Amino acid sequence: MKRLIHFPINEVLPIGGPAGYLSNLKRGLDEIGAHEYEFLPAEGVHFKKNKTLRRVVPKRLKDLRRLYKCINLPQVSKPAPVDYTQYRSIHFHSTLDLYTYRNALEAYKGNVILTSHSPCAAHKELLDSLDLHDVQRHAQELKRLAIIDEYAFKRADTIIFPCAEAEEPYFHTWNEYAQIRDSSKIRYLPTGICSPVIRESxxxxxxxxxxxxxxxxxxxxxxxxxxxxxxxxxxxxxxxxxxxxxxxxxxxxxxxxxxxxxxxxxxxxxxxxxxxxxxxxxxxxxxxxxxxxxxxx
The missing domain is CATH 3.40.50.2000 (Glycogen Phosphorylase B;)
Structure with missing residues (x-):
């Protein structure tokens, strides 16, 4: 059976965050001929990646769009983008992705793997992306964002961190992490990167x-x-x-x-x-x- 890396193939790019991590990983897997791994099919261009559209939309409208999206995230559930049953493992690269496909995972019997990549509890990073006044006005509604991280860390069968120190921000930014954390699930896997190439002088x-x-x-x-x-x-x-x-x-x-x-x-x-x-x-x-x-x- 194959293994699924739950990330659109067209977004695997040599940049920061999960995309850059997976760009290096894909190159390594290709070099060793690990053909049992697959990525998700390519996706269309989202609003946040459409630079032309983002330039013409007023900042306040973008603020309100982010606020509305965050308030509604706990209700969002999507069907599986591929047939999960054909994979022996599914590796998610954000807690939000794992949470979003929670219903599709109910009948899945394989290994659900999580690498979060976030420099803090992901719901805290979502709050940090919002206008401070919006956060204060909608504090009660936004509190529910914590269930995204809580579900993801509980549902995952295996949780991969690059090193023990990478967990520190979770202890620092999320009081509940110590209670939710299950040490039997955690594996440490150092991150590999390709040698840097300076293209321009x-x-x-x-x-x-x-x-x-x-x-x-x-x-x-x-x-x-x-x-x-x-x-x-x-x-x-x-x-x-x-x-x-x-x-x-x-x-x-x-x-x-x-x-x-x-x-x-x-x-x-x-x-x-x-x-x-x-x-x-x-x-x-x-x-x-x-x-x-x-x-x-």
């Missing part, structure tokens, strides 16, 4: 973003939220940019829920599939995470 990257060759360039790549320390990054580095005209900050990753400061030498490159070239163009890389799952950066 230092001078090319700097020229693209209008940064002088002689500038002292600081760099950050990652999510723009508080758990990844984006706010701390702004607080620490903006005074340096103001103090020294030769200092620059180059940031990659999708903006939101936190956004760039109003500072001339702060450059946002947006989403990138070539983080190595950006890092190589900098003089120093800054990692301001408050919590992290297992940061490959």
């Amino acid at each position: 230092r001078s090319v990257i700097r020229k693209r973003y209008g940064i002088p060759d002689e500038a002292f360039l600081m760099c950050y790549i990652g999510r723009h939220n508080s758990i990844k320390g984006y706010d701390a990054l702004v607080q620490a580095t903006v005074p340096l940019l103001k103090k020294n005209n030769n200092y620059w900050m180059l940031v990659a990753g999708k903006e939101g829920p936190l956004y760039r400061p109003n500072q001339q030498h702060w450059v946002e490159a947006g989403w990138t599939n070539d983080p190595y070239s950006i890092i190589a163009a900098a003089d120093v890389f800054i990692l301001p995470n408050r919590e992290t799952y297992f940061d490959l950066i």
